[in-house]
Amino acid sequence: MKKVYIATIGIVVILVIAGIFVAINSGPQQKKNITLSESGSTLLYPVFNVWAKNYTDPQYNVTITTQATGSGTGISSAIKGTVIIGASDTYMSNSLMSANPGMLNIPILISSQYVAYNLPGLNNIHLNLSGPIIAGIYNNSIQYWDDQKIQSLNPGISLPHERIIPVYRSDGSGDTAMFTSFLSKSCSWWNNTVGYGTNVNWPSNPASHGATGNAGIISFMESNPYTISYIAMTYTNQIAGKLGYAALINRNGVAVLPTTQTVMNAAAQYLNQIPPDGRISITWAPGNDSYPIATFEYLIVKQVQPDKDTAQALKNFILWIVNPNGGSSSKYLNQFYLIPLPSSVVNSVTVPLVNKITYAS
Amino acid sequence: MPHKLDKIFYFLTFLISIIPIFLVLMLFSFLLYYSIPSIKYNGLKFFTSYYWYPGQVYLPPVNINGILVPYGSSFGILLFLYGTLITSLIALIIAFPISIVVSLAVNLYVNEKFKKLIISLIELFAAIPSVLYGLWGIVYLEPLLSNFIEPAMNKYLGFIPFFSGNIYSGAGILASSIILCLMILPIMTSVINGSILNFSTSIKEGAIALGATRYEMARLIILRGIKIQIFGAAMLGLGRALGETMAVLMVSGSVFNIMPSNIYSPINTMAEALASLLDSAFMDSTGMNLYALSELGLTLMLITLAASLIGRFIVGLGIIRGFTRGEEI
Numbered sequence: 286m287k288k289v290y291i292a293t294i295g296i297v298v299i300l301v302i303a304g305i306f307v308a309i310n311s312g313p314q315q316k317k318n319i320t321l322s323e324s325g326s327t328l329l330y331p332v333f334n335v336w337a338k339n340y341t342d343p344q345y346n347v348t349i350t351t352q353a354t355g356s357g358t359g360i361s362s363a364i365k366g367t368v369i370i371g372a373s374d375t376y377m378s379n380s381l382m383s384a385n386p387g388m389l390n391i392p393i394l395i396s397s398q399y400v401a402y403n404l405p406g407l408n409n410i411h412l413n414l415s416g417p418i419i420a421g422i423y424n425n426s427i428q429y430w431d432d433q434k435i436q437s438l439n440p441g442i443s444l445p446h447e448r449i450i451p452v453y454r455s456d457g458s459g460d461t462a463m464f465t466s467f468l469s470k471s472c473s474w475w476n477n478t479v480g481y482g483t484n485v486n487w488p489s490n491p492a493s494h495g496a497t498g499n500a501g502i503i504s505f506m507e508s509n510p511y512t513i514s515y516i517a518m519t520y521t522n523q524i525a526g527k528l529g530y531a532a533l534i535n536r537n538g539v540a541v542l543p544t545t546q547t548v549m550n551a552a553a554q555y556l557n558q559i560p561p562d563g564r565i566s567i568t569w570a571p572g573n574d575s576y577p578i579a580t581f582e583y584l585i586v587k588q589v590q591p592d593k594d595t596a597q598a599l600k601n602f603i604l605w606i607v608n609p610n611g612g613s614s615s616k617y618l619n620q621f622y623l624i625p626l627p628s629s630v631v632n633s634v635t636v637p638l639v640n641k642i643t644y645a646s
Numbered sequence: 647m648p649h650k651l652d653k654i655f656y657f658l659t660f661l662i663s664i665i666p667i668f669l670v671l672m673l674f675s676f677l678l679y680y681s682i683p684s685i686k687y688n689g690l691k692f693f694t695s696y697y698w699y700p701g702q703v704y705l706p707p708v709n710i711n712g713i714l715v716p717y718g719s720s721f722g723i724l725l726f727l728y729g730t731l732i733t734s735l736i737a738l739i740i741a742f743p744i745s746i747v748v749s750l751a752v753n754l755y756v757n758e759k760f761k762k763l764i765i766s767l768i769e770l771f772a773a774i775p776s777v778l779y780g781l782w783g784i785v786y787l788e789p790l791l792s793n794f795i796e797p798a799m800n801k802y803l804g805f806i807p808f809f810s811g812n813i814y815s816g817a818g819i820l821a822s823s824i825i826l827c828l829m830i831l832p833i834m835t836s837v838i839n840g841s842i843l844n845f846s847t848s849i850k851e852g853a854i855a856l857g858a859t860r861y862e863m864a865r866l867i868i869l870r871g872i873k874i875q876i877f878g879a880a881m882l883g884l885g886r887a888l889g890e891t892m893a894v895l896m897v898s899g900s901v902f903n904i905m906p907s908n909i910y911s912p913i914n915t916m917a918e919a920l921a922s923l924l925d926s927a928f929m930d931s932t933g934m935n936l937y938a939l940s941e942l943g944l945t946l947m948l949i950t951l952a953a954s955l956i957g958r959f960i961v962g963l964g965i966i967r968g969f970t971r972g973e974e975i
Binding site: 354355356357358360361375379380381383384448450455456457458480481482483484485486488489490491492493494495496497501505508509 | 697699700701702703704705706707717718784788789792812814815816817895896899900901902903904907911912914918921922923924925926927928929931932
């Protein structure tokens with residue numbers, strides 16, 4: 286009998302707590318409460334948290350919840366409607382779009398990545414590397430750092446005769462999508478055999494390793510010399526002084542270092558080619574000063590939102606994100622090495638897409 | 647006439663008690679249902695191929711034998727299956743003698759106070775989250791293995807085929823096995839320890855009275871008497887090792903599409919592959935990546951269930967027999 290009493294008391298306590306919780310949240314307020322749930326890209330997760338903390342909506346009392354689940358999960362959750370915003374490092378494929386009409390891919394930012402290595406003694410030097418050479422390293426046809434192909438791009442640098450250990454992301458990743466898109470466009474062997482996407486048909490290489498997340502890649506590379514991998518620019522501070530990174534041979538045959546400027550140059554090359562639905566790959570850009578790896582970051586949302594207020598709050602939030610005085614100001618983006626969209630892209634692509642958001646009547 | 651409350655209570659407890667059965671059946675049928683397209687598409691190749699090719703999801707899907715799949719996709723779990731079994735087996739081989747020796751030592755050779763300390767420490771080990779084992783593996787174990795232990799093993803044990811060859815990093819089969827060994831030691835030790843405690847005192851005393859040394863008593867009487875429990879403990883440990891995800895994910899080297907050539911090679915396991923491949927599977931509009939992962943999950947579930955059931959069955963058998971034998975005397 287005692288246990289029954291304890292159970293009863295337990296239930297009463299839970300009900301009282303729940304009651305208090307509901308009372309607090311439903312007290313009389315002037316602004317309407319709206320929750321915008323976000324899930325997806327681990328790359329965007331840190332900046333989303335900062336946005337969520339600092340964003341205030343003029344019309345609504347908006348709460349933004351964030352989850353770092355991965356781009357694929359973000360897209361899937363947005364399609365199923367379990368979250369309002371799916372954050373993704375890549376746009377949805379044609380077949381995914383035709384299977385799920387009514388989804389919008391809204392570009393909000395530009396991000397890029399390093400091709401990094403751990404070469405003791407040479408980490409302060411930027412080696413020149415090209416797409417075909419990196420593809421050769423991953424498919425095991427280039428096995429040693431002093432391979433003639435690498436040496437010829439880097440005359441005068443004494444490279445060690447050590448086995449190259451290529452590292453990739455074992456989890457699905459927008460970084461993998463960017464990296465493999467660059468390799469697909471610059472190396473036909475890669476394009477035909479491996480392809481591009483958040484996870485690919487990785488070549489068989491006995492020296493290759495996988496790691497989870499950018500943090501996992503960095504920690505593996507730090508403790509294992511002669512590794513090479515790709516790391517999001519967001520992690521600039523974490524690799525500084527520990528790993529070196531390469532200047533990549535771009536479409537015009539020029540070796541270019543990854544900087545905010547060279548990534549913006551790359552994006553600028555595609556300005557006139559962005560389709561109205563925003564889905565475009567901006568790797569392998571022409572131009573002498575364009576860094577060949579870059580991508581738009583996307584918000585994946587349903588065109589038809591459940592109600593008027595959610596739709597309006599969502600529109601306000603996205604427009605704030607791409608506003609250079611709002612979410613795209615340097616105080617939010619610089620710390621994560623993210624690059625704001627050029628205003629021409631905001632005006633010609635992002636805003637029209639945001640205006641498409643409606644609600645079920 | 648039972649009290650009304652009693653009836654309600656009986657009904658409620660009955661309802662709640664069938665939840666676990668319901669959950670297992672639900673999970674099983676869910677996995678089976680989602681596996682069907684993969685079983686049709688991959689067939690037996692699913693178990694004989696080690697290539698896990700998610701395919702090019704950004705290209706239009708292709709129709710193969712009436713099934714829509716991503717271009718260039720094919721799914722084989724041999725590498726994951728091999729990784730799961732080899733790391734669990736090596737972990738078991740290392741943990742087996744250690745857990746027996748520790749249990750015998752605390753019961754026969756160590757004084758009461760120290761015994762309590764050791765047992766509670768072992769129990770504490772079981773409560774440590776697996777991610778901490780993984781962290782220790784990355785920070786401490788991997789460099790230790792790649793700088794000292796693995797080169798030494800290569801040099802002195804290199805005559806054994808699986809122990810010679812290239813060492814690319816500390817992450818791989820050996821690191822995963824050691825981490826798994828640490829994780830299954832507590833459960834194995836406490837089961838064996840429990841069996842020794844339950845072992846009839848009068849038989850032990852009888853052995854000593856007949857002039858047996860402690861060593862002879864341990865080897866001839868106790869270990870023989872609890873043979874079945876020891877086997878059961880090993881199966882329980884195996885069950886835990888087969889399904890472990892996080893810790894192994896951090897130290898395995900998470901490799902794809904290449905079979906390991908030696909004990910230092912990077913590897914991938916079923917649980918780990920399931921966790922890391924799920925996100926990109928959602929990018930596949932045909933769903934085949936998800937179906938293939940479901941079949942992977944189904945295989946893992948069946949293997950783990952089998953190991954766990956056999957273990958429990960044998961331990962149960964042993965305990966009943968041990969007790970009756972104790973009572974007879």
